[in-house]
Amino acid sequence: MKFLLLVFMIATFGLSNPLQEAINLAKDGDTLWLNDGIYSGNVVVDKAITIIGKGQNVVIKGDKTSSVIKVTSKNVKLINLNIEGSGISQMTLDAGISCLNGNNLLVEKNRIKDVLFGVELSQCNGSIIRDNNITSKEGFDIPQRGDAIRAWYSHENLIEKNYVYNSRDIVAWFSSSNTIRGNYGHGNRYAIHTMYSSNNLIEENKFSYGAVGMYFMFSTKSLVKNNTIIGSSGAFGVGIALKDVSDFDIKDNILLYNARGFYLDRSPLNPGALNSFENNQILHNIVGVQLHATQERSIFLNNDFIGNMDTAINDTPGSKIDQIYWEGNYFDEYEGYDLDRNGIGDVSYVNFVYADRLWQYYPTLRFFYGSSIISGLNFLAKLAPFSEPIKLLEDKSPKMKPNKEKTSV
Known part of the structure:
Protein backbone atom coordinates (compact mmCIF):
# COMPACT_ATOMS: atom_id res chain seq x y z
CA MET A 1 0.00 0.00 0.00
CA LYS A 2 1.30 3.45 -0.87
CA PHE A 3 1.20 6.14 1.85
CA LEU A 4 1.05 9.84 0.98
CA LEU A 5 1.97 12.54 3.49
CA LEU A 6 -0.02 15.67 2.70
CA VAL A 7 1.36 18.67 4.62
CA PHE A 8 -0.61 21.87 4.90
CA MET A 9 2.31 23.86 3.45
CA ILE A 10 1.61 22.26 0.08
CA ALA A 11 -0.66 25.26 -0.49
CA THR A 12 2.44 27.35 -1.10
CA PHE A 13 2.83 25.62 -4.44
CA GLY A 14 -0.20 27.51 -5.73
CA LEU A 15 -2.63 24.61 -6.04
CA SER A 16 -6.23 25.79 -5.93
CA ASN A 17 -7.33 22.92 -3.68
CA PRO A 18 -4.38 20.90 -2.37
CA LEU A 19 -6.59 18.23 -0.80
CA GLN A 20 -8.51 17.62 -4.02
CA GLU A 21 -5.23 17.51 -5.95
CA ALA A 22 -3.87 14.88 -3.56
CA ILE A 23 -7.06 12.84 -3.94
CA ASN A 24 -6.77 13.09 -7.72
CA LEU A 25 -3.15 11.83 -7.59
CA ALA A 26 -3.91 8.97 -5.21
CA LYS A 27 -4.65 5.42 -6.30
CA ASP A 28 -6.98 2.81 -4.88
CA GLY A 29 -5.65 1.63 -1.54
CA ASP A 30 -3.59 4.77 -0.80
CA THR A 31 -3.74 6.62 2.52
CA LEU A 32 -3.59 10.40 2.87
CA TRP A 33 -2.22 11.51 6.23
CA LEU A 34 -3.17 15.12 6.98
CA ASN A 35 -1.15 17.34 9.31
CA ASP A 36 -2.97 19.91 11.47
CA GLY A 37 -4.30 22.81 9.43
CA ILE A 38 -7.28 24.01 7.42
CA TYR A 39 -7.97 22.32 4.09
CA SER A 40 -10.49 23.47 1.51
CA GLY A 41 -13.54 21.25 1.29
CA ASN A 42 -16.08 20.68 -1.45
CA VAL A 43 -13.92 17.69 -2.44
CA VAL A 44 -14.96 14.53 -4.26
CA VAL A 45 -13.51 11.16 -3.23
CA ASP A 46 -13.98 8.89 -6.25
CA LYS A 47 -11.52 6.11 -5.40
CA ALA A 48 -10.96 3.64 -2.57
CA ILE A 49 -8.62 5.68 -0.38
CA THR A 50 -8.23 6.46 3.32
CA ILE A 51 -7.99 10.00 4.68
CA ILE A 52 -6.72 10.28 8.27
CA GLY A 53 -6.06 13.31 10.44
CA LYS A 54 -2.73 12.93 12.21
CA GLY A 55 -3.73 15.29 15.03
CA GLN A 56 -6.94 16.72 16.48
CA ASN A 57 -6.83 19.97 14.49
CA VAL A 58 -7.21 18.79 10.91
CA VAL A 59 -10.08 20.88 9.54
CA ILE A 60 -11.74 20.27 6.18
CA LYS A 61 -13.80 23.39 5.62
CA GLY A 62 -16.41 23.84 2.93
CA ASP A 63 -17.43 27.11 1.34
CA LYS A 64 -21.07 26.69 2.46
CA THR A 65 -22.38 25.99 -1.04
CA SER A 66 -22.67 22.16 -1.08
CA SER A 67 -21.45 19.08 0.77
CA VAL A 68 -17.98 19.31 2.30
CA ILE A 69 -16.94 15.79 1.24
CA LYS A 70 -18.71 13.78 -1.47
CA VAL A 71 -17.94 10.07 -1.64
CA THR A 72 -18.71 8.23 -4.87
CA SER A 73 -16.46 5.19 -4.47
CA LYS A 74 -16.67 2.08 -2.32
CA ASN A 75 -14.14 1.27 0.43
CA VAL A 76 -13.45 4.88 1.44
CA LYS A 77 -12.31 5.62 5.01
CA LEU A 78 -12.55 9.05 6.69
CA ILE A 79 -10.97 9.12 10.14
CA ASN A 80 -10.21 11.75 12.81
CA LEU A 81 -11.19 14.85 10.85
CA ASN A 82 -12.96 18.12 11.70
CA ILE A 83 -15.54 18.68 8.98
CA GLU A 84 -17.52 21.92 8.78
CA GLY A 85 -19.13 24.48 6.48
CA SER A 86 -21.71 22.74 4.29
CA GLY A 87 -24.38 24.52 2.29
CA ILE A 88 -27.96 24.93 3.50
CA SER A 89 -29.99 23.31 0.70
CA GLN A 90 -32.49 20.64 1.75
CA MET A 91 -33.02 19.87 -1.95
CA THR A 92 -29.40 18.87 -2.56
CA LEU A 93 -28.95 17.41 0.95
CA ASP A 94 -25.88 19.49 1.74
CA ALA A 95 -23.88 17.53 4.29
CA GLY A 96 -20.59 17.19 6.06
CA ILE A 97 -20.13 13.82 4.35
CA SER A 98 -22.36 12.78 1.46
CA CYS A 99 -22.13 9.26 0.09
CA LEU A 100 -23.76 8.08 -3.15
CA ASN A 101 -23.34 4.43 -4.16
CA GLY A 102 -20.25 4.20 -1.97
CA ASN A 103 -20.53 0.84 -0.25
CA ASN A 104 -18.32 -0.10 2.71
CA LEU A 105 -17.71 3.49 3.77
CA LEU A 106 -16.02 4.01 7.15
CA VAL A 107 -16.64 7.31 8.96
CA GLU A 108 -14.95 7.17 12.36
CA LYS A 109 -13.86 9.56 15.13
CA ASN A 110 -14.78 12.71 13.22
CA ARG A 111 -16.12 16.00 14.58
CA ILE A 112 -18.79 17.39 12.26
CA LYS A 113 -20.37 20.81 12.84
CA ASP A 114 -21.85 23.79 11.00
CA VAL A 115 -23.39 21.43 8.45
CA LEU A 116 -27.00 20.93 7.42
CA PHE A 117 -26.86 17.13 7.33
CA GLY A 118 -24.09 15.34 9.16
CA VAL A 119 -23.53 12.05 7.32
CA GLU A 120 -25.83 11.40 4.37
CA LEU A 121 -25.99 7.91 2.89
CA SER A 122 -27.82 7.34 -0.39
CA GLN A 123 -27.74 3.74 -1.61
CA CYS A 124 -24.65 3.06 0.49
CA ASN A 125 -24.55 -0.43 1.99
CA GLY A 126 -22.31 -2.17 4.48
CA SER A 127 -20.94 1.08 5.91
CA ILE A 128 -19.80 1.94 9.44
CA ILE A 129 -20.57 5.32 11.00
CA ARG A 130 -18.91 5.13 14.40
CA ASP A 131 -17.76 7.34 17.27
CA ASN A 132 -18.46 10.69 15.61
CA ASN A 133 -19.55 13.98 17.20
CA ILE A 134 -22.25 15.56 15.01
CA THR A 135 -24.29 18.74 15.29
CA SER A 136 -26.17 20.87 12.79
CA LYS A 137 -26.08 24.55 11.91
CA GLU A 138 -26.81 27.03 14.66
CA GLY A 139 -29.65 29.49 14.33
CA PHE A 140 -31.95 27.10 12.46
CA ASP A 141 -35.18 25.83 13.98
CA ILE A 142 -34.92 22.08 14.53
CA PRO A 143 -37.31 21.11 11.67
CA GLN A 144 -35.16 23.15 9.27
CA ARG A 145 -31.96 21.42 10.26
CA GLY A 146 -30.78 18.34 8.45
CA ASP A 147 -30.45 14.92 9.98
CA ALA A 148 -27.36 14.04 11.94
CA ILE A 149 -27.21 10.72 10.08
CA ARG A 150 -29.47 9.93 7.13
CA ALA A 151 -29.71 6.50 5.51
CA TRP A 152 -31.84 6.35 2.34
CA TYR A 153 -32.13 3.03 0.48
CA SER A 154 -29.07 1.95 2.46
CA HIS A 155 -28.85 -1.48 4.03
CA GLU A 156 -26.69 -3.49 6.45
CA ASN A 157 -24.98 -0.45 7.91
CA LEU A 158 -23.65 -0.03 11.46
CA ILE A 159 -24.39 3.32 13.14
CA GLU A 160 -22.65 3.10 16.48
CA LYS A 161 -21.46 5.23 19.42
CA ASN A 162 -22.11 8.60 17.82
CA TYR A 163 -22.93 11.71 19.84
CA VAL A 164 -25.57 13.75 18.02
CA TYR A 165 -27.04 16.94 19.42
CA ASN A 166 -29.12 19.92 18.33
CA SER A 167 -29.80 18.28 14.98
CA ARG A 168 -32.94 16.76 13.52
CA ASP A 169 -32.96 12.95 13.42
CA ILE A 170 -31.05 9.75 12.88
CA VAL A 171 -33.05 8.52 9.91
CA ALA A 172 -33.41 5.18 8.15
CA TRP A 173 -35.85 5.45 5.23
CA PHE A 174 -36.40 2.51 2.88
CA SER A 175 -33.38 1.05 4.69
CA SER A 176 -33.27 -2.42 6.24
CA SER A 177 -31.02 -4.73 8.23
CA ASN A 178 -29.19 -1.82 9.84
CA THR A 179 -27.82 -1.75 13.39
CA ILE A 180 -28.19 1.51 15.33
CA ARG A 181 -26.35 0.92 18.60
CA GLY A 182 -24.94 2.83 21.52
CA ASN A 183 -25.60 6.33 20.23
CA TYR A 184 -26.22 9.29 22.50
CA GLY A 185 -28.47 12.17 21.49
CA HIS A 186 -29.57 15.41 23.11
CA GLY A 187 -31.93 18.17 21.99
CA ASN A 188 -32.92 16.54 18.70
CA ARG A 189 -36.34 16.20 17.06
CA TYR A 190 -36.88 12.43 16.55
CA ALA A 191 -33.64 10.94 17.82
CA ILE A 192 -34.29 7.84 15.66
CA HIS A 193 -36.83 7.83 12.83
CA THR A 194 -37.46 4.88 10.51
CA MET A 195 -39.91 4.72 7.60
CA TYR A 196 -40.65 1.83 5.23
CA SER A 197 -37.82 -0.19 6.76
CA SER A 198 -37.52 -3.68 8.21
CA ASN A 199 -35.25 -6.01 10.17
CA ASN A 200 -33.40 -3.20 11.92
CA LEU A 201 -31.77 -3.55 15.33
CA ILE A 202 -31.94 -0.49 17.58
CA GLU A 203 -30.22 -1.08 20.90
CA GLU A 204 -28.37 0.53 23.80
CA ASN A 205 -29.00 4.11 22.70
CA LYS A 206 -29.63 6.96 25.12
CA PHE A 207 -31.57 10.05 24.08
CA SER A 208 -32.65 12.99 26.19
CA TYR A 209 -34.73 16.14 25.94
CA GLY A 210 -35.87 15.99 22.35
CA ALA A 211 -39.39 16.00 20.97
CA VAL A 212 -39.53 12.21 20.37
CA GLY A 213 -37.09 9.52 21.34
CA MET A 214 -37.89 7.03 18.57
CA VAL A 350 -58.21 -3.49 36.10
CA ASN A 351 -58.02 0.03 34.77
CA PHE A 352 -61.42 1.63 34.27
CA VAL A 353 -61.99 4.95 32.57
CA TYR A 354 -64.64 7.10 34.21
CA ALA A 355 -65.43 10.77 33.64
CA ASP A 356 -61.90 11.53 32.56
CA ARG A 357 -62.53 9.73 29.28
CA LEU A 358 -63.94 13.08 28.21
CA TRP A 359 -60.49 14.64 28.06
CA GLN A 360 -59.11 11.55 26.33
CA TYR A 361 -61.53 12.01 23.45
CA TYR A 362 -61.62 15.81 23.54
CA PRO A 363 -58.07 17.13 23.98
CA THR A 364 -59.19 20.72 24.68
CA LEU A 365 -60.58 19.51 28.02
CA ARG A 366 -57.09 18.53 29.14
CA PHE A 367 -56.76 22.05 30.47
CA PHE A 368 -58.99 20.91 33.33
CA TYR A 369 -57.21 17.60 33.92
CA GLY A 370 -56.19 17.31 37.56
CA SER A 371 -58.58 20.07 38.55
CA SER A 372 -61.06 19.71 41.39
CA ILE A 373 -63.86 19.54 38.81
CA ILE A 374 -62.56 16.45 37.01
CA SER A 375 -61.37 14.86 40.27
CA GLY A 376 -64.81 15.35 41.76
CA LEU A 377 -66.52 13.87 38.72
CA ASN A 378 -64.24 10.85 38.82
CA PHE A 379 -64.86 10.33 42.54
CA LEU A 380 -68.61 10.53 42.10
CA ALA A 381 -68.50 8.26 39.04
CA LYS A 382 -66.70 5.58 41.01
CA LEU A 383 -69.20 5.79 43.86
CA ALA A 384 -72.31 5.86 41.69
CA PRO A 385 -71.46 5.66 37.98
CA PHE A 386 -73.71 7.94 35.95
CA SER A 387 -72.40 6.25 32.77
CA GLU A 388 -70.95 2.84 32.06
CA PRO A 389 -67.20 2.95 32.77
CA ILE A 390 -64.89 1.58 30.10
CA LYS A 391 -62.44 -1.18 30.97
CA LEU A 392 -59.26 0.03 29.37
CA LEU A 393 -57.03 -2.85 30.38
CA GLU A 394 -56.93 -5.94 32.58
CA ASP A 395 -53.86 -7.81 33.79
CA LYS A 396 -54.90 -11.09 35.43
CA SER A 397 -51.39 -11.76 36.77
CA PRO A 398 -50.11 -8.41 38.08
CA LYS A 399 -46.80 -8.45 39.91
Missing part, protein backbone atom coordinates in the same frame (compact mmCIF):
# COMPACT_ATOMS: atom_id res chain seq x y z
CA TYR A 215 -40.56 7.20 15.88
CA PHE A 216 -41.15 4.10 13.76
CA MET A 217 -43.49 4.46 10.78
CA PHE A 218 -44.71 1.96 8.16
CA SER A 219 -41.97 -0.47 9.23
CA THR A 220 -41.85 -4.16 10.13
CA LYS A 221 -39.93 -6.88 11.96
CA SER A 222 -37.44 -4.89 14.00
CA LEU A 223 -35.96 -5.29 17.48
CA VAL A 224 -35.76 -2.30 19.84
CA LYS A 225 -34.01 -3.10 23.12
CA ASN A 226 -32.05 -1.66 26.03
CA ASN A 227 -32.59 1.97 25.05
CA THR A 228 -33.11 4.87 27.45
CA ILE A 229 -35.34 7.84 26.54
CA ILE A 230 -35.57 10.78 28.93
CA GLY A 231 -37.59 13.97 28.85
CA SER A 232 -39.35 13.89 25.47
CA SER A 233 -41.80 16.76 25.71
CA GLY A 234 -43.59 19.34 23.61
CA ALA A 235 -46.67 19.10 21.42
CA PHE A 236 -45.98 15.47 20.57
CA GLY A 237 -43.62 14.42 23.32
CA VAL A 238 -43.23 10.63 23.38
CA GLY A 239 -40.54 8.14 24.25
CA ILE A 240 -41.28 5.52 21.59
CA ALA A 241 -43.99 5.99 18.95
CA LEU A 242 -45.25 3.41 16.46
CA LYS A 243 -47.40 4.35 13.49
CA ASP A 244 -48.65 1.59 11.16
CA VAL A 245 -45.89 -0.68 12.47
CA SER A 246 -46.07 -4.48 12.64
CA ASP A 247 -44.07 -7.32 14.19
CA PHE A 248 -41.82 -5.19 16.40
CA ASP A 249 -40.21 -6.53 19.58
CA ILE A 250 -39.66 -3.73 22.09
CA LYS A 251 -38.02 -4.85 25.30
CA ASP A 252 -35.80 -3.81 28.20
CA ASN A 253 -36.15 -0.08 27.47
CA ILE A 254 -36.39 2.74 30.02
CA LEU A 255 -38.89 5.54 29.30
CA LEU A 256 -38.53 8.28 31.88
CA TYR A 257 -40.09 11.76 32.31
CA ASN A 258 -41.75 11.85 28.88
CA ALA A 259 -45.11 13.35 27.98
CA ARG A 260 -46.02 9.82 26.81
CA GLY A 261 -44.04 6.64 27.29
CA PHE A 262 -45.40 4.62 24.35
CA TYR A 263 -47.70 5.90 21.63
CA LEU A 264 -49.38 3.24 19.45
CA ASP A 265 -51.02 4.64 16.33
CA ARG A 266 -52.82 1.85 14.45
CA SER A 267 -50.06 -0.52 15.35
CA PRO A 268 -49.90 -3.33 14.50
CA LEU A 269 -51.20 -2.48 11.05
CA ASN A 270 -51.14 -5.82 9.23
CA PRO A 271 -53.84 -8.38 10.09
CA GLY A 272 -52.34 -11.22 12.11
CA ALA A 273 -49.27 -9.21 13.05
CA LEU A 274 -48.11 -8.79 16.64
CA ASN A 275 -46.17 -6.11 18.49
CA SER A 276 -44.54 -7.20 21.74
CA PHE A 277 -43.59 -4.95 24.68
CA GLU A 278 -41.62 -6.83 27.33
CA ASN A 279 -39.57 -5.94 30.41
CA ASN A 280 -39.74 -2.21 29.79
CA GLN A 281 -39.71 0.39 32.55
CA ILE A 282 -42.28 3.13 32.00
CA LEU A 283 -41.47 5.63 34.72
CA HIS A 284 -42.85 9.04 35.72
CA ASN A 285 -44.41 9.91 32.39
CA ILE A 286 -47.62 11.88 32.06
CA VAL A 287 -49.14 8.93 30.15
CA GLY A 288 -47.60 5.48 30.21
CA VAL A 289 -49.23 4.09 27.05
CA GLN A 290 -51.46 6.02 24.66
CA LEU A 291 -53.56 3.97 22.25
CA HIS A 292 -54.85 5.42 18.99
CA ALA A 293 -57.05 3.61 16.46
CA THR A 294 -56.10 0.17 17.78
CA GLN A 295 -57.25 -2.67 15.53
CA GLU A 296 -54.73 -5.51 15.83
CA ARG A 297 -53.02 -7.37 18.66
CA SER A 298 -50.20 -6.22 20.94
CA ILE A 299 -48.93 -7.82 24.13
CA PHE A 300 -47.47 -6.19 27.25
CA LEU A 301 -45.46 -8.65 29.36
CA ASN A 302 -43.53 -8.01 32.59
CA ASN A 303 -43.33 -4.23 32.24
CA ASP A 304 -43.11 -1.82 35.18
CA PHE A 305 -45.48 1.15 35.34
CA ILE A 306 -44.33 3.48 38.09
CA GLY A 307 -45.15 7.10 38.82
CA ASN A 308 -47.14 7.79 35.65
CA MET A 309 -50.03 10.24 35.89
CA ASP A 310 -52.05 7.79 33.77
CA THR A 311 -51.01 4.21 33.16
CA ALA A 312 -52.83 4.09 29.82
CA ILE A 313 -55.34 6.04 27.80
CA ASN A 314 -57.31 5.42 24.62
CA ASP A 315 -58.00 8.54 22.56
CA THR A 316 -60.13 6.96 19.82
CA PRO A 317 -63.74 5.85 20.30
CA GLY A 318 -64.16 2.50 18.55
CA SER A 319 -60.60 1.31 19.15
CA LYS A 320 -60.41 -2.43 19.75
CA ILE A 321 -58.63 -2.09 23.06
CA ASP A 322 -59.52 -5.68 23.92
CA GLN A 323 -56.86 -6.65 21.34
CA ILE A 324 -54.18 -5.55 23.84
CA TYR A 325 -53.05 -8.43 26.08
CA TRP A 326 -51.51 -7.67 29.49
CA GLU A 327 -49.72 -10.18 31.71
CA GLY A 328 -47.20 -10.04 34.53
CA ASN A 329 -46.89 -6.26 34.60
CA TYR A 330 -46.28 -4.21 37.73
CA PHE A 331 -48.58 -1.25 38.39
CA ASP A 332 -47.71 0.98 41.34
CA GLU A 333 -51.41 1.82 41.78
CA TYR A 334 -52.44 -1.84 42.16
CA GLU A 335 -54.41 -2.35 45.38
CA GLY A 336 -54.68 -6.14 45.35
CA TYR A 337 -53.22 -8.77 47.65
CA ASP A 338 -51.06 -11.90 47.47
CA LEU A 339 -52.22 -14.45 50.02
CA ASP A 340 -50.13 -17.31 48.64
CA ARG A 341 -47.04 -15.08 48.47
CA ASN A 342 -46.03 -16.14 44.99
CA GLY A 343 -45.36 -12.57 43.91
CA ILE A 344 -48.48 -12.39 41.73
CA GLY A 345 -51.64 -10.57 42.77
CA ASP A 346 -54.58 -12.80 43.58
CA VAL A 347 -57.01 -10.47 41.82
CA SER A 348 -56.68 -8.77 38.48
CA TYR A 349 -55.44 -5.26 38.00
CA MET A 400 -46.64 -7.36 43.53
CA LYS A 401 -43.12 -5.95 43.09
CA PRO A 402 -41.41 -4.37 40.10
CA ASN A 403 -39.95 -6.81 37.62
CA LYS A 404 -36.70 -4.81 37.75
CA GLU A 405 -35.56 -3.69 41.16
CA LYS A 406 -33.17 -0.92 40.11
CA THR A 407 -33.08 1.65 37.37
CA SER A 408 -29.82 3.15 36.15
CA VAL A 409 -29.98 6.08 33.71
